[in-house]
Amino acid sequence: MNNSLASGLRRATPQLISLAVILFLNWLAFPGFFDLRIQDGRLFGSLIDVLNRGAPVMILAIGMTAVIASKGVDLSVGAVMAMAGAVAATMTVEGYPLMAVILTALAVGIACGLLNGFLVAVLDLQPIVATLILMVAGRGIAQLITEGVIVTFNDPGLIFFGTGSFLGLPMPIIIAALLAIAVILLMRRTALGLLIEAVGVNRSASSYAGINSKLLLIFVYTLSGFCAALAGIIAAADIRGADANNAGLWLELDAILAVVIGGTSLLGGRFSILMSVLGAIIIQAMNTGILISGFPPEYNLIVKAAVIIMILLAQSASFAGIGGLFVRAPSAAKKADAS
Amino acid sequence: MKFVTRLLIGTAFGVVLAGSASAAGLTVGFSQIGSESGWRAAETSVTKQQAEKRGIDLKFADAQQKQENQIKAIRGFIAQGVDAILVAPVVATGWETVLGEAKDADIPVILLDRGIDGSPDLYMTMVASDQVLEGKVAGEWLVKDAAGKDCNVVELQGTTGSSPAINRKKGFEEAIAGTSNIKITRSQTGDFTRAKGKEVMEGFLKAEGGGKNICALYAHNDDMAVGAIQAIKEAGLKPGTDIKVVSIDAVPDIFKAMADGEANATVELTPNMAGPAFDALEAFKKDGTVPPKQIITESKLYTPADEPMKVYEEKKGLGY
Numbered sequence: 001m002n003n004s005l006a007s008g009l010r011r012a013t014p015q016l017i018s019l020a021v022i023l024f025l026n027w028l029a030f031p032g033f034f035d036l037r038i039q040d041g042r043l044f045g046s047l048i049d050v051l052n053r054g055a056p057v058m059i060l061a062i063g064m065t066a067v068i069a070s071k072g073v074d075l076s077v078g079a080v081m082a083m084a085g086a087v088a089a090t091m092t093v094e095g096y097p098l099m100a101v102i103l104t105a106l107a108v109g110i111a112c113g114l115l116n117g118f119l120v121a122v123l124d125l126q127p128i129v130a131t132l133i134l135m136v137a138g139r140g141i142a143q144l145i146t147e148g149v150i151v152t153f154n155d156p157g158l159i160f161f162g163t164g165s166f167l168g169l170p171m172p173i174i175i176a177a178l179l180a181i182a183v184i185l186l187m188r189r190t191a192l193g194l195l196i197e198a199v200g201v202n203r204s205a206s207s208y209a210g211i212n213s214k215l216l217l218i219f220v221y222t223l224s225g226f227c228a229a230l231a232g233i234i235a236a237a238d239i240r241g242a243d244a245n246n247a248g249l250w251l252e253l254d255a256i257l258a259v260v261i262g263g264t265s266l267l268g269g270r271f272s273i274l275m276s277v278l279g280a281i282i283i284q285a286m287n288t289g290i291l292i293s294g295f296p297p298e299y300n301l302i303v304k305a306a307v308i309i310m311i312l313l314a315q316s317a318s319f320a321g322i323g324g325l326f327v328r329a330p331s332a333a334k335k336a337d338a339s
Numbered sequence: 340m341k342f343v344t345r346l347l348i349g350t351a352f353g354v355v356l357a358g359s360a361s362a363a364g365l366t367v368g369f370s371q372i373g374s375e376s377g378w379r380a381a382e383t384s385v386t387k388q389q390a391e392k393r394g395i396d397l398k399f400a401d402a403q404q405k406q407e408n409q410i411k412a413i414r415g416f417i418a419q420g421v422d423a424i425l426v427a428p429v430v431a432t433g434w435e436t437v438l439g440e441a442k443d444a445d446i447p448v449i450l451l452d453r454g455i456d457g458s459p460d461l462y463m464t465m466v467a468s469d470q471v472l473e474g475k476v477a478g479e480w481l482v483k484d485a486a487g488k489d490c491n492v493v494e495l496q497g498t499t500g501s502s503p504a505i506n507r508k509k510g511f512e513e514a515i516a517g518t519s520n521i522k523i524t525r526s527q528t529g530d531f532t533r534a535k536g537k538e539v540m541e542g543f544l545k546a547e548g549g550g551k552n553i554c555a556l557y558a559h560n561d562d563m564a565v566g567a568i569q570a571i572k573e574a575g576l577k578p579g580t581d582i583k584v585v586s587i588d589a590v591p592d593i594f595k596a597m598a599d600g601e602a603n604a605t606v607e608l609t610p611n612m613a614g615p616a617f618d619a620l621e622a623f624k625k626d627g628t629v630p631p632k633q634i635i636t637e638s639k640l641y642t643p644a645d646e647p648m649k650v651y652e653e654k655k656g657l658g659y
Contacts, residue, residue, distance in 0.1 A: 049541050049542070
């Protein structure tokens, strides 16, 4: 047990160093970065902001990790967020009870995931194309649901999912943490995670070995749809309104990036949900840092790109050895390619 | 045979109907971009209201964000022989051919809300707001409200590089340039959205001593201000009192915030672009008065003194 913890930490070294460096830079830019205080019965501070704002991407990344491990990708999560938020807000305005609102919104996400899974597993469409369909159409459907306006609501039950707190922590953090624990247990205390990795490495071989790869693929896309709906509910609850045009816009890319920063290969196979969550935290720490750094906004994207390149380089250097990048040894070059 | 007769009678009846409708007043074609935002929807419904009020027969075409649809619609209007065409152009380029056709058919074209690249001969006039002025009106309100006291302003910019973001920033800076007490201490983009407005404001509040060093917030649109108001509340401060809130657009939700005392001022980007356009058109048709090439709409300032709840109810019906 101790051994596996140590090897896990060793694998996570580049990510942990990246996070530490980003947090240190944030602290340089803004000395009060690590200050925490209690405000209205909950913790309040920049660190909490990082976790709280990062929660939707963390939740998306949890589902995305499973999809990517199966050698797929789910581009529709941002649009599914918008749809789930639109459904939740519209139903709340029409006076449905909270339970019905949440269950319907989650059901929308599950239905979207089933559709994606059906297209990929049964019709054998390329995942990137199959989920692109819903990425485009989903936002349109969300706009139809909200009729092109921002649907605002004041129901304290739904708002609680975005801005409420439990044990001093904002609800989005609690939800993301609970979901991460549940999915990790599901993946690692059963054979499920191993089977998904097997399908990701070689689908036909795993089928011959007796794994029901169709069902597994449908499962991972459904999980991703469920996660997206959950993130959509949180995003809508946070601003007390469903903004079909902007909710979850481009977040699918952030989620994929979080998974990649976490070290899961886009080619499928071995995955780590905890590392993807860490990846999401790294991205948000960087975003929050940029916001409080006082740079003019014209530099936001450049700074972001530069930091991401550094993080990914740090990971690949730890693989190939920094020298390996410059030496034309066949093995090192091959490793650098692979990373 | 019977069928053909009936068809002929039907067609003749239709022609008579169409003839009588256009005799009642002007027929105007309106090619709208689409309904990508609440403001756009409001512009559409105000245009329809204005046409109805003046007895104008409005032919409406929604282009769903596509220029080719707009070109098709304009060609359709020309073929129908309308008296004038209103266009809210989705992009600035590529209008020479189709607007040239309208010109050859002697149909005046009026641009709404956005301009085009190309010869000004292609259109009669353009009705638009002055975005620099909007920022200036917001800034002037703050200068007056601060009344010489020191005031550190945080700014939520629109999407980086977009013309409203550039111009509204410029106008505000012009308004406060003459004062030494008002300073913009932080400025970041909130992408014109509520979610980003809230997130960026959370950052500002942390970076400025929990909000103690912030006297006012200037947001380039109301949606970002609404998001920021929530962030201010969650930080345990009172928006509108501890931190003044001034923004632009005048969408319904900001009036609700104003009624609750959480916002202080907003500058209207009026959805009534059609009113001045129809005024110019009617004058032109009556005695040939050629309007100026650009008609600037009013940038009206609203404060809690303007019965925000009443304005909210009025605006809510416009489809924002």
